[in-house]
Amino acid sequence: MDIVRFKNIRKIYEMGAEPVHALDGVDIGFAKGSFWAIMGPSGSGKSTMMNILGCLDRPTSGQYFLQEKDVSTLADDELSDIRLKYIGFIFQSFNLIPQLTVQKNIELPLYYLGWDAERSAARAKELAAKVGLETRLNHRPSELSGGQMQRVAVARSLAVDPQLILADEPTGNLDSKTGEQIMELLTELNKEGTSIIMVTHEPDIAAHAHHRLHMKDGKVERIDSN
Amino acid sequence: MAIHQSKIARNIWLGIENLLLHKLRSFLTMLGVVFGVGSVVAMLAVGEGASKEALTRIQKLGSNNIIINSVKSIDQEGQSTQQSYMSIYGLTYLDHERIRSNFPNVQQVAPAKLIRKESKVGSNTLELRIVGTTNEWFDLVPRQVLAGRVFDKKDVENFSAAVVLTEFGARRLLANKNSIGQPIKIGGDSFEVIGIVKNEQGMAGNIQIPDQQVDAYVPLSTIKKYFGDIFFKRSSGTITFELVELHQVIVQVDDIQYVESTAAGIERMLQNFHKKNDYVMSVPLALLKEAEATKRRFNIVLGSIASISLLVGGIGIMNIMLASVTERTREIGIRRAIGAKRSQIISQFLIETVVLSTLGGIVGLAMGITIPLIITFFAKMPTVITAKSILFPLFISVGIGIVFGLYPAINAARVDPIIALRHE
Ligand SMILES: Nc1ncnc2c1ncn2[C@@H]1O[C@H](COP(=O)(O)OP(=O)(O)O)[C@@H](O)[C@H]1O
Numbered sequence: 139m140d141i142v143r144f145k146n147i148r149k150i151y152e153m154g155a156e157p158v159h160a161l162d163g164v165d166i167g168f169a170k171g172s173f174w175a176i177m178g179p180s181g182s183g184k185s186t187m188m189n190i191l192g193c194l195d196r197p198t199s200g201q202y203f204l205q206e207k208d209v210s211t212l213a214d215d216e217l218s219d220i221r222l223k224y225i226g227f228i229f230q231s232f233n234l235i236p237q238l239t240v241q242k243n244i245e246l247p248l249y250y251l252g253w254d255a256e257r258s259a260a261r262a263k264e265l266a267a268k269v270g271l272e273t274r275l276n277h278r279p280s281e282l283s284g285g286q287m288q289r290v291a292v293a294r295s296l297a298v299d300p301q302l303i304l305a306d307e308p309t310g311n312l313d314s315k316t317g318e319q320i321m322e323l324l325t326e327l328n329k330e331g332t333s334i335i336m337v338t339h340e341p342d343i344a345a346h347a348h349h350r351l352h353m354k355d356g357k358v359e360r361i362d363s364n
Numbered sequence: 365m366a367i368h369q370s371k372i373a374r375n376i377w378l379g380i381e382n383l384l385l386h387k388l389r390s391f392l393t394m395l396g397v398v399f400g401v402g403s404v405v406a407m408l409a410v411g412e413g414a415s416k417e418a419l420t421r422i423q424k425l426g427s428n429n430i431i432i433n434s435v436k437s438i439d440q441e442g443q444s445t446q447q448s449y450m451s452i453y454g455l456t457y458l459d460h461e462r463i464r465s466n467f468p469n470v471q472q473v474a475p476a477k478l479i480r481k482e483s484k485v486g487s488n489t490l491e492l493r494i495v496g497t498t499n500e501w502f503d504l505v506p507r508q509v510l511a512g513r514v515f516d517k518k519d520v521e522n523f524s525a526a527v528v529l530t531e532f533g534a535r536r537l538l539a540n541k542n543s544i545g546q547p548i549k550i551g552g553d554s555f556e557v558i559g560i561v562k563n564e565q566g567m568a569g570n571i572q573i574p575d576q577q578v579d580a581y582v583p584l585s586t587i588k589k590y591f592g593d594i595f596f597k598r599s600s601g602t603i604t605f606e607l608v609e610l611h612q613v614i615v616q617v618d619d620i621q622y623v624e625s626t627a628a629g630i631e632r633m634l635q636n637f638h639k640k641n642d643y644v645m646s647v648p649l650a651l652l653k654e655a656e657a658t659k660r661r662f663n664i665v666l667g668s669i670a671s672i673s674l675l676v677g678g679i680g681i682m683n684i685m686l687a688s689v690t691e692r693t694r695e696i697g698i699r700r701a702i703g704a705k706r707s708q709i710i711s712q713f714l715i716e717t718v719v720l721s722t723l724g725g726i727v728g729l730a731m732g733i734t735i736p737l738i739i740t741f742f743a744k745m746p747t748v749i750t751a752k753s754i755l756f757p758l759f760i761s762v763g764i765g766i767v768f769g770l771y772p773a774i775n776a777a778r779v780d781p782i783i784a785l786r787h788e
């Protein structure tokens with residue numbers, strides 16, 4: 139079964155005189171439990187694809203199935219709900235909320251899920267321990283290193299136990315050693331059953347994935363697998 | 365429901381935490397509301413105090429009463445010095461009788477004849493204002509009886525030589541309160557002290573309060589019998605005689621709604637019988653209405669000033685919240701990406717604004733309660749803080765948060781997470 143599947147997805151930006159075909163008819167399925175890397179030159183449509191996969195954006199045409207359910211035409215509130223319950227995001231620039239502590243950052247999705255404070259705190263502590271930050275719970279993001287911040291982001295993405303993790307260049311702002319640590323963490327999560335789709339342009343990082351999807355000019359150029 | 369409530373509490377706490385991040389900025393932002401609310405509370409307290417004082421003073425005159433005083437009219441004055449030694453003016457016994465019997469809404473009438481007389485008890489002397497009146501006086505000018513009794517109908521009918529002193533008079537003339545029944549010389553005649561009452565004095569609005577501290581109340585019949593109606597006055601070497609039957613008549617109307625119509629009726633009647641303008645009518649109720657009108661005007665002025673300062677305060681808050689939304693675009697994007705609905709972003713920013721304005725309201729309230737205390741202490745002006753003057757500004761400051769927070773909150777909810785998260 140595919141966790142997510144694109145059927146002839148197009149995304150067209152009508153900006154200047156000529157419309158930009160950011161995604162130009164993409165057909166692809168990502169199997170449940172798989173680990174994908176999306177690669178390709180700048181402007182090839184990787185981020186656009188991630189945005190649609192993450193239900194942050196809707197395609198201009200085509201269908202997007204998430205767990206066999208067509209979500210391409212859902213309303214904003216329903217998309218929010220899907221993001222909350224099924225998808226975890228990891229970003230290149232970590233995107234932690236600066237004024238919140240590590241614990242509060244990890245708890246954030248649980249807050250929107252309506253968990254009470256006590257249960258959320260217990261969950262946050264458990265996840266912090268999982269990413270090796272149990273001693274940093276009361277620190278602010280500004281007091282952490284890049285690798286530590288990204289581990290907080292991983293913990294946050296795991297809070298609601300999502301089916302799918304979307305990571306947009308998760309090691310882009312990290313040195314190769316800490317980047318490698320984050321990849322180990324993601325590999326471990328994938329082994330536990332979480333599907334992962336990751337954008338990267340570093341072949342070393344992409345090597346951790348089972349499949350590599352190469353994009354070019356909004357189209358799937360080729361796929362290679364381990 | 366429990367989840368919902370604790371969520372609001374957490375949102376409020378989150379709001380407070382965010383405001384504490386920028387303590388100085390939050391404080392400066394609040395100032396508009398602080399001063400707005402502070403001035404509303406302080407001014408309400410001063411206004412309320414002034415009107416309460418006016419009210420109690422007017423109540424001393426009796427809100428159902430009409431007070432008519434005899435006056436020597438200007439033309440009368442000229443006449444007396446040029447043509448005769450005798451000036452005749454003022455209210456008459458007949459006026460009293462007509463007022464008492466011709467007006468259906470008149471409940472009681474107290475006539476008063478006022479004479480200044482030297483009085484003496486042993487070696488103590490005091491110039492008293494003798495108030496020759498009837499037992500009705502004590503109903504219309506109700507004062508606490510400190511000792512003995514006031515005179516009644518029988519005393520008036522029997523020409524009793526009884527006198528009721530004020531606390532002041534008693535203290536000056538008598539040895540102690542047990543001196544009830546003691547003889548007292550007024551003019552050349554001997555009277556018996558039957559009681560002592562408290563007294564008020566001074567002005568209520570522009571109306572003289574009927575009693576004074578040097579008063580001595582004696583039955584009108586007795587006064588008439590002992591001293592007659594004609595008095596002489598020595599002024600700048602010449603002696604003039606005056607004939608005044610009654611110096612004052614106090615009328616009590618049975619219902620407050622008929623006070624003004626009865627006053628108008630009495631006025632018309634008196635105009636028929638008096639060729640000259642030798643009486644003045646005062647209606648305490650009119651004073652009360654005037655005080656209320658003044659308070660209303662005061663409230664309108666106060667309300668406009670307060671609304672302007674609150675409006676400015678609200679705009680200040682909106683301005684800062686708009687800046688805050690721009691500053692926190694990325695945070696909003698993160699929350700949206702994680703799964704926050706637009707409505708949840710709105711409520712987060714709205715609650716933050718309401719917390720800010722309500723905090724401002726509370727600080728302003730503290731200020732607004734302190735200022736009247738200082739005013740009362742230093743300026744000796746009465747101030748009154750009512751529950752309304754506390755709740756109303758608090759309610760308003762919550763309202764300001766909602767009204768001026770809505771637009772920034774909607775702006776926050778419009779943030780597109782893709783754009784918000786894109787630039788590094
Ligand atoms: N919001 C947008 N408005 C207009 N054009 C856009 C927008 N987002 C992306 N594009 C264009 O779509 C194409 C694909 O962009 P993107 O998906 O960001 O590529 P990548 O992430 O692979 O660099 C590019 O030509 C880009 O300029």
Ligand SMILES: [Mg+2]
Pocket residue numbers: 184185
């Ligand atoms: Mg990109």
